[in-house]
Amino acid sequence: AIAAYLANKATRPILAAADAVEKLGQGDLDIRIAVEGKDELAMLGLNINQMAFQLQNLVYNQAVQTEQANFLSLIASARDQKSEDIESVFNRAVEGARELLKADRVVVYRFNPDWSGYISAESVLPGWPIALNDKIEDPCISQHLIEAYRKGRVVPTNNVMSAGFHPEHQQLMERLKIKANLVTPILRGDKLFGLLIAHHCAETHEWQQLEISFVTQLAALLGIILKRLSFLEQKQTLAERASQIKDITLKLSQGIQAQGILDTAVEEIRSAIKSDRVVVYSFDENWKGTIVAESVGSGFPKALKAKINDPCFADRYVEKYRQGRVQATENIYNAGLTECHIAQLEQFAVKANLVAPIVRSGQLLGLLIAHQCDAPRQWLQEDIELLSQVATQVGLALERALLLEQQKSAKEFLQRRALELLMEVDPVSRGDLTIRANVTEDEIGTIADSYNATINSLRKIVTQVQTAAKQVTTTTSSSEGAVQELSKEALRQTEEITAALEQIRQMSDSILAVAQSAAQAEAAVQQATQTVAAGDAAMNRTVDG
Incomplete structure (x- = not known):
């Protein structure tokens, strides 16, 4: 019996280990072996338990990764086409991320152009403070930290109370009841758009690599979606801007006077880029300037007819702008401008500006300038290109208007000269051929010269x-006497011809008489011969005249 007991005691751990291994093989990862002592069998039990724990964690991690992958795939498959749709993407992202992380809050913190920020999307469990739409001024987010986030910095904090945060940042943590957080950057291209942040509020939390990797992947995916939407928006914007430029160019081409062209330009550009003011700054021969056209929103100072003298402009900038320089300033206080220049801009409440040259036939006529007055502004590339292209069209329209004015003046001059020529040669119509038209060195002068020759x-x-x-x-x-003599001779000859004709008649009568008497034939012939001879003589005299 003792032998059986000892044998059973010796084999029981082995059988338990075998049974545990079999159940592990069947998928029961919760199985554990009771370990007693420190002998080899105890070590075997510990190893089997450790293997079961690792297998359990592995399966759990695989299940979590599968859920995360499915969720990321769902977010990636979003077919949102407009910027306003990104909010719905963010809302789905923070809601799903909070559930998968089993966190108390997940938010998207979005940066403003001045690097202040606000919570634009939030998923939070009931009972915890709501941060949505809160504007957060966080002095901890320095330019150095912003650059670190832009390069991909990820910050997991297991216990915010012992992290050594700035006092104001610590107050933010306390206000939102945050015990642990995980911060990852959202990049749109190479620009920092915002931060994806997970919070644990009930207690501190040791962030696992699986969690950090998931939040990092989700933030990267949101950045890709943002970039895709930006591309679609940019494509649509480019099409709209092309249409706007076409319409503006058409309106400018219809202008026939310089001032009308400039007024049209400032109105159309302000509407297109939605700025607070657009002006045309025109130069005189000494490079001093005057605002000659303006379109400005209500509530902002008017700059029209203001005279501005920048003593540095002629030396530093004339040639650059003549070569086509376009200058975009997002914030006049961070652009390295002189105090004098800033003071000139402040009198018109300018916070940001965009400047393009107006050039006509290689000559710098002035500057086309857009102002943002309510706040600094990050000028988009499409804004810069639109202002630049319209400035070029303004230069062409002004050149066309100048040519039209020159043609009009030339036409009026020719009309005036033509009228003067008609008045000069008018006496010719009344028979005065002593008139000479004034010959000038123009087209009318050529006509006048031809008139004179004619x-x-x-x-x-x-x-x-x-x-x-x-x-x-x-x-x-002198020939009157000869004519009278000739008339007399002609009358005489007429009389002789009449006589000859009478003799011919008589000859005809004689011939008729031949038929009456043969005896009288010879006498008639003789008489006829004589009559013919007399007629010949009369005709000869007439011909000899």
Whole structure:
């Protein structure tokens, strides 16, 4: 019996270990072996228990990773197309992340252009403070820290009370009842958009690598979605801006006066880029400037007709702007401007500005300037390109208006010269061929020269006609006697021809008489011969005249 007892006692741990291993193989990861003593069998039990624990953690982690992967896939498959849709993406992201992390709060902290921020999305368990839409001024977020976040810094804090935070940041933690937090950056391209932050409020929490990796992946995914939406927005914006530039260019091309072109430009640009003011700053010959056109929102100072003298402009900037420089200033107080320059801008409440040159035929005429007055502004690339392209179109429109004005002046000058020429040559229509038109070095001068040549030719012709008329008159007078003698001779010849005709008639009568008497034929022939001879003589005299 004792032997059996000892044998049973010796084999019981082995059988328990075998049974535990079998159950582990069947998937029962909760099985554990009761360990007694410190012998080899006890060590075997400890190892089996450790293996079961590790397997249990491995399976749990795999299940969690699967859930996380499915959730990330769900967020990635979002087909949101507009910027306002990003809020719904953020809301789904923080809600799902809080559930998977079993955290008390998950938020998206979004930066403003001045690096202040606010909570734009939040998922929080009931009973804990709500931070949504809170504007948070956090002095701990320095430029150095912002740059660290931009480079991918991730900060897990297991216990915020012992983390040595800045007092004001510590007060923020206490106000929101935060015991532990995990902070990861959300990057849109290479720019820091905001932070994805998980909070444990009930108690401190030791952040696991699996949790840190998940939140980091989710933040990166949100950045990708932001970039995709930015691309879609940029594409749509570019199409809208192209249409806007086309419309503005068309309106500018319809202007025929310089002031009208400038007024159209400032109104259209302010509407397109939604700025507080747009002005045209025109230079004189000494590079002193005057605001000659302005479109400004209500509540802001008017700058129209203001004269501004920048003594540094001629030496430092004229050539740069003439070559096409476009200057975007997001905050005049951080741009390294001189106190004098800042004072000039402050009188018009300027916080940010965007400047493009107006060039006509290589000459810098002035500057097209957009002002933001309510706050600093991060000028978008499409804003910069629109202002630059419209400034170029303004220069072309002004050049076209100048050409039209020159053509109008030239036309009026030609019309005036043509009228003067008509008045000069009007006496010619009344027969005065002594007139000479004034010859000038223009198109009308060429016509006047032709007029003079034509009048000179007419004058020569008239002179020749007058000379010929005198000669005809003289010839007619000297030939009057000869004409009268010729008339008498013609009358005499007419009488002789009449006589000859009478003789011919008589000859015809004689011929008719031949038929009456043969005896009289010879006498008639002789008489006819004589009559013909007499007629021939009369005709010969007439011809010989």
